Amino acid sequence: MDNKEPEVMSPTTAFYTIKMKMLTFPRQLIDRSFLRAINCAMDALKHELPIEPVEIKDGYKCPICNEPITTHQKRCINCGQSIDWEDFDNA
Numbered sequence: 001m002d003n004k005e006p007e008v009m010s011p012t013t014a015f016y017t018i019k020m021k022m023l024t025f026p027r028q029l030i031d032r033s034f035l036r037a038i039n040c041a042m043d044a045l046k047h048e049l050p051i052e053p054v055e056i057k058d059g060y061k062c063p064i065c066n067e068p069i070t071t072h073q074k075r076c077i078n079c080g081q082s083i084d085w086e087d088f089d090n091a
Contacts (some may be wrong), residue, residue, distance in 0.1 A: 011048040018042060050084030 002036035007018070022038060040050050053060035053069055060069050062083070069076055 015042065015045045015049060018045075046062055047080045048082055050082040050086075052084050058064060 010017050018038065019042065041090060047064075051063045054066075056068075058066045060071065061067060062069050062079060062081055065076060067076055067077040067078040071088075073083060075082055
């Protein structure tokens with residue numbers, strides 16, 4: 001067995017790896033509680049993937065729940081979505 005440190009995976013890579021593996025995993029080997037656990041983990045991981053805010057007339061809103069957010073707020077306080085301000089910093 002290899003004694004290397006485990007490779008660190010970004011949330012984006014982890015999300016899409018799990019999604020692709022679940023599409024190819026034999027359904028008869030998955031019980032309902034395992035599937036619910038995976039779906040719950042996937043939903044939580046989605047919130048870790050930063051998404052750009054939606055620009056509105058008087059500021060910004062969360063792209064998931066549409067709640068108003070303040071400039072450079074890291075997360076939506078309503079739904080927990082991670083917010084990506086990178087393109088707004090370079091404008």
